[in-house]
Every structure is written in C-alpha cells, then in structure tokens.
Amino acid sequence: MTAATSTALAPADGRNRFDRLLLAEWTKIRSVRSTIWSLILLVVLSVGFTALFTALTATGWDDFTERDQALIAGDPTSMILGSGFMLGQLTVCVLGVMVIGSEYSTGMIRASVLAAPRRLPMLAAKSVVFGVLVLVLGVLVSFASFYLGAAIINEKAPVSIGDPGVLRAVVGGGLYIAVLGLFALAIGSIVRHTAAGITGVIGFVLVLAPLAQLIPGRAGDYIHAYLPSEAGHLIAQAKQAPNDLLTPWQGYGVFCLWTAALLLVAAFLLKRRDA
Amino acid sequence: MIEAKNLTKRYGDRVAVRDLSFTVEPGRVTGFLGPNGAGKSTTMRLILGLDRPHQGDATIGGKHYRDLGQPLRVVGALLEARAVHTGRSAYNHLLCLAQTQGIPKKRVDEVIELVGLSEVARKRTGGFSLGMGQRLGIAVALLGDPSVLILDEPVNGLDPEGILWIRNLMKQLASEGRTVFVSSHLMNEMAVTAEHLIVIGRGQLIADCSTEEFIERSTKQIVVVRSPDAEGLVGAITAEGGTATANGDGMLTVTDLDAARVGQLAAAGGFVLHELTPRRGSLEEAFMELTKESVEYGTTVAADGQGGAR
Numbered sequence: 343m344t345a346a347t348s349t350a351l352a353p354a355d356g357r358n359r360f361d362r363l364l365l366a367e368w369t370k371i372r373s374v375r376s377t378i379w380s381l382i383l384l385v386v387l388s389v390g391f392t393a394l395f396t397a398l399t400a401t402g403w404d405d406f407t408e409r410d411q412a413l414i415a416g417d418p419t420s421m422i423l424g425s426g427f428m429l430g431q432l433t434v435c436v437l438g439v440m441v442i443g444s445e446y447s448t449g450m451i452r453a454s455v456l457a458a459p460r461r462l463p464m465l466a467a468k469s470v471v472f473g474v475l476v477l478v479l480g481v482l483v484s485f486a487s488f489y490l491g492a493a494i495i496n497e498k499a500p501v502s503i504g505d506p507g508v509l510r511a512v513v514g515g516g517l518y519i520a521v522l523g524l525f526a527l528a529i530g531s532i533v534r535h536t537a538a539g540i541t542g543v544i545g546f547v548l549v550l551a552p553l554a555q556l557i558p559g560r561a562g563d564y565i566h567a568y569l570p571s572e573a574g575h576l577i578a579q580a581k582q583a584p585n586d587l588l589t590p591w592q593g594y595g596v597f598c599l600w601t602a603a604l605l606l607v608a609a610f611l612l613k614r615r616d617a
Numbered sequence: 618m619i620e621a622k623n624l625t626k627r628y629g630d631r632v633a634v635r636d637l638s639f640t641v642e643p644g645r646v647t648g649f650l651g652p653n654g655a656g657k658s659t660t661m662r663l664i665l666g667l668d669r670p671h672q673g674d675a676t677i678g679g680k681h682y683r684d685l686g687q688p689l690r691v692v693g694a695l696l697e698a699r700a701v702h703t704g705r706s707a708y709n710h711l712l713c714l715a716q717t718q719g720i721p722k723k724r725v726d727e728v729i730e731l732v733g734l735s736e737v738a739r740k741r742t743g744g745f746s747l748g749m750g751q752r753l754g755i756a757v758a759l760l761g762d763p764s765v766l767i768l769d770e771p772v773n774g775l776d777p778e779g780i781l782w783i784r785n786l787m788k789q790l791a792s793e794g795r796t797v798f799v800s801s802h803l804m805n806e807m808a809v810t811a812e813h814l815i816v817i818g819r820g821q822l823i824a825d826c827s828t829e830e831f832i833e834r835s836t837k838q839i840v841v842v843r844s845p846d847a848e849g850l851v852g853a854i855t856a857e858g859g860t861a862t863a864n865g866d867g868m869l870t871v872t873d874l875d876a877a878r879v880g881q882l883a884a885a886g887g888f889v890l891h892e893l894t895p896r897r898g899s900l901e902e903a904f905m906e907l908t909k910e911s912v913e914y915g916t917t918v919a920a921d922g923q924g925g926a927r
Contacts, residue, residue: 345641347778351720351721351724351761351762352721354686354687354690354691354718354761355686355687355719356686356687356690357687358686358687358688358717359719362716362717362718362719363717366713366714366716366717367713367717369712369716370702370705370709370713371707372705373705373706373712373713374702375704376703376704395680400793440772444702445702446705447700447711448701448703448704449698449699449700449701450698450700450702450705451700452667452698452700453701453710453714453757454692456665456667456688456700457688457689457714457717458666458688458717459666459682459683459684459688460683479787492748511705518902579840596778614669616662616668616669617667617668
C-alpha cells in the first residue's frame with residue numbers, strides 16, 4: 343500500500359505480554375549513558391575505597407587501641423564490606439531514583455504509559471530488570487571487595503570465606519544493594535522528581551540513622567534498629583554485634599518490608615495519578 | 618473510530634473540558650480546532666488514558682485505551698509535550714517502544730526512514746531541533762501501523778517542507794481508511810488538511826461539521842467597491858438595507874448585499890465604479906469571531922473584537 347504501511351509487521355496478536363515489557367525496560371536501562379556511568383562508579387567506588395580503607399587500616403594497625411584491633415579482628419568482614427561498599431551504595435541510591443525519575447523529568451513516562459496503559463506491569467518490569475541488574479552487579483562487587491580487602495588485611499586480621507557467617511555476609515552485601523536499588527526506585531516513582539528523590543533516599547540512608555540515635559532511651563534504639571538501611575545492612579555483617587536488636591535475616595526482612603510498602607505506594611499512585 | 622461522551626475534566630478549580638461529546642469517523646482527516654487553552658490537548662490525553670476524566674467516557678473502536686492489548690498497534694499518538702528521554706538515541710527510543718508491542722527491529726528502521734531521520738537516528742535526542750523532535754514523534758505514532766492516529770499540533774516547529782509532508786501524510790493515512798484526528802489552533806492549516814472539523818472553545822463544543830460547511834457558515838460574503846463618489850454610493854446602499862464601511866481613498870466594504878445588487882445600484886444612481894469585487898471574509902477572522910467569547914488568554918485588542926490585523 344503506502345509508505346506508512348509496514349511490510350515488517352506481523353498481524354497484531356492483541357496481547358500485552360510481560361516478557362516484552364522486560365525486554366523494553368532492559369533496552370531503556372542499557373541505552374542511557376547515566377546508567378552505565380553509575381554502574382561503573384559503583385564498581386570503582388566500592389572496590390577502590392575498599393582497597394584504600396583496608397590498606398589504611400593495615401598500615402595504621404599498630405596505632406589502633408587494643409580494643410579497636412580486637413573489634414576489627416573479631417569481624418573483619420564487616421569492616422571490609424562496611425568501608426568502600428557503603429560509599430558505592432550511594433550510586434545505587436542515585437541510579438534507582440534516576441531510572442524512573444528521569445522518565446518524569448524528560449516526559450518519557452508518557453510514551454511508556456501509552457505503550458503499557460495498565461501502568462503497573464511497566465513498573466513491575468522496570469523493578470524486575472533493575473533489581474536483577476543491581477543484584478548481579480552487587481554480588482560481584484561484594485565478592486570482589488571481600489577478596490581484595492581480605493587479602494590486604496590478611497596479616498593483621500585474617501578472614502576466609504569459609505568462616506562462620508562470612509559467605510552469608512558477602513552474598514548479603516549484594517542482596518542489600520539490590521533491595522536498596524528498589525527502595526530508591528520506589529521513592530523516585532513516588533516523588534516523580536530526580537533531585538528530590540535522591541535527596542529523599544540519601545536522607546533515609548545517611549541522615550535519618552544518626553538522627554534516630556539521638557532519640558534517648560529504648561525507643562530510640564528500636565527506631566534506629568528498624569530504619570530501612572540500618573536493618574538492611576545487618577545482612578552484610580558476618581557476626582552479630584552485642585547491641586544489635588535484630589538478627590541479619592530479620593533485619594533484611596524489615597528492609598524488604600519497607601521496600602515492598604514503598605513499592606505498593608508507588609504502584610497505587612502510578613495507577614491513580616495523571617501521567 | 619473515536620468516541621467521546623460527556624467528557625469533563627477539571628484541574629483544581631479550572632474546568633479544562635466541559636461535557637464534551639463527539640465522534641471521529643475513519644477514512645477522513647478530522648481537525649480538532651480551538652484557541653490555545655481551549656482543552657484540545659486535555660481531550661486527547663483523556664482519550665489516550667493519560668488523564669482520568671471526572672465525568673464521561675472516551676473510547677477507541679468501542680474500547681477504553683487502557684484495555685487495548687497492544688495499544689501502539691491500534692492507536693498512534695503524537696503528544697504536544699515531549700515524551701522522549703533526552704539521553705537516549707532516536708533509534709533506541711523507538712526500539713524500546715517497539716519491544717513493548719512485539720514489533721520487530723526492521724519496523725524501527727522502516728519508520729526512521731519514513732520520517733527522514735536516518736542520519737541522526739543514533740544521536741541522542743537531547744540535541745534534536747523542534748522539527749526533528751516532531752518527526753521522531755510521528756515515527757513513534759506510525760510505529761505500530763495503527764488504524765487510529767491522534768496527533769496534537771503535528772506541524773509545530775516544522776519548516777514549510779515538513780508541513781507539506783505531514784499534510785500529505787495525514788491525507789494519505791485517511792485515504793487508507795484510518796481514523797486521523799489532528800489538533801491545531803491554526804484555522805488556515807485545518808482548512809487545507811481536514812475534511813471535518815470539531816471546534817471547541819473553553820472546553821466546550823462550538824461546532825462539529827464538515828470544513829466546507831464551517832467555512833460557509835462562519836464567513837460572511839462581503840463586496841469591496843471603489844468609487845470616486847463613495848459618499849453618494851453609501852447613501853444608495855444604506856437605503857437598500859446594506860451596510861457600507863468607508864475605508865478611505867473611495868474604498869467601501871459592503872455587507873448584506875451581493876455584488877450584482879451593488880452594481881445595479883451604482884448604475885441606477887449613475888455612480889462611477891473603479892472596482893467591484895465579491896470577497897469572502899478570511900477564515901482566520903471567522904474563527905476568531907466564533908471563538909472570541911471563549912478565548913482563554915485573549916489580548917485586549919482581540920478581546921474587544923476589533924482585531925489588530927487590519
């Protein structure tokens with residue numbers, strides 16, 4: 343017929359299949375430079391700062407008090423994963439917000455919603471693709487950080503992947519990063535604004551925890567313990583600290599509940615609001 | 618076919634669309650006309666399920682947009698506001714949308730070729746000109762070879778060549794039996810493109826008729842006469858029930874009498890004529906006249922009905 347009519351198209355099958363949305367979300371994620379840069383930054387920051395911090399710890403070992411030395415030697419995994427990886431997590435906070443926030447700031451969300459007018463499958467597909475991507479990368483970065491850090495600190499505080507709780511903590515580092523990404527994505531979807539979303543997530547992760555510690559008494563301890571990132575990162579510690587109120591898996595469960603609740607709010611608002 | 622029934626949409630206190638009903642038939646270009654702020658974009662967003670109406674209903678082929686299985690295979694839409702991630706290339710933008718519908722890559726190349734973006738398809742859309750962005754939007758609309766096209770101000774930002782191209786494209790799509798619903802605030806553009814018009818002002822329906830009928834109905838027949846004895850001629854015309862306005866230099870604009878009658882009057886009264894021309898009032902003027910009560914952001918000149926154009 344005419345130029346507008348296609349020869350490449352099969353007849354429409356009239357179905358909105360989830361696998362198609364997954365593929366589309368994957369294309370969206372990989373075709374924007376900011377994603378690639380954020381992920382590179384995650385690797386570089388995590389691995390780089392792990393090396394830096396553990397090296398500083400190793401060289402300054404003799405200056406530490408005996409109490410500090412004992413603390414590190416007691417759970418070197420927490421020290422290793424708590425250094426660079428905790429900085430690298432900020433890139434995931436930023437990226438999680440950007441993955442959806444940039445759709446609102448650029449107007450892309452309208453095209454996305456026109457292609458998937460029921461909306462929720464689109465949010466679900468985005469969450470799955472981003473979650474899996476960050477999980478895979480998070481586990482890889484966690485293992486890389488651990489092996490690098492363990493090698494550097496080996497003489498002062500030897501640790502092996504076979505030690506009790508260590509494997510769970512290292513895998514847990516990846517699990518934590520994956521849920522953190524979804525946590526950020528949910529907030530980005532709720533506030534629909536990249537800068538505000540990033541501020542919100544960083545506030546949750548970095549600002550709220552020290553503030554909660556200022557609350558006096560037992561209530562303060564509980565509030566602090568149940569904050570999303572505080573509860574969540576327990577999974578990346580090999581050993582339970584004496585004053586931890588939650589076990590690693592309990593903490594991780596609390597973090598997952600926070601994230602699930604925020605995703606539900608995001609889904610509800612996405613469905614309700616004008617795009 | 619697009620059907621809107623009693624659509625009403627409010628944004629806060631402001632009513633954007635009020636009890637709007639119309640039908641857009643396939644096989645012809647239907648123009649959606651109204652001044653800025655009349656509610657054209659809102660109506661289109663309601664049809665596309667982007668916004669939720671407070672009252673009423675909009676369907677495409679009897680279905681709500683949100684219930685379409687592969688919506689881009691049924692409806693192609695070009696929105697007025699940009700709907701493209703500026704950091705993504707035109708090709709990847711089209712590709713990710715194609716993938717949601719199970720449309721093959723080959724079709725992406727096809728529409729890129731069709732809208733003339735082949736050379737910049739791999740570049741980030743952030744650097745695109747208004748015209749290039751518009752062409753990309755049209756490529757998105759055509760991606761799924763849809764039977765219904767909803768285009769919001771498609772000629773915005775296009776150069777004359779681009780305007781001609783989109784005009785012909787819309788006519789061609791309609792001639793293939795597709796439903797083509799295109800909005801514009803430019804009466805003249807619609808006069809040469811659309812066969813049928815739906816005119817709104819302040820969110821309410823003003824007219825729903827063929828373009829021809831709309832022009833016929835809304836433009837007045839006038840006669841321009843020039844005579845060295847204009848004053849005398851004015852008397853004769855007024856006596857006959859016509860209205861004559863002097864424009865200086867012996868020029869008169871006559872309404873309510875046709876050219877033949879004015880000629881007869883001149884001959885009977887012995888007035889010399891240098892010019893006698895029947896004319897239609899301009900479409901743009903007629904449109905302004907018709908929508909003047911409903912202009913949202915009128916300037917003072919336009920609001921008092923005098924029109925600065927003359």
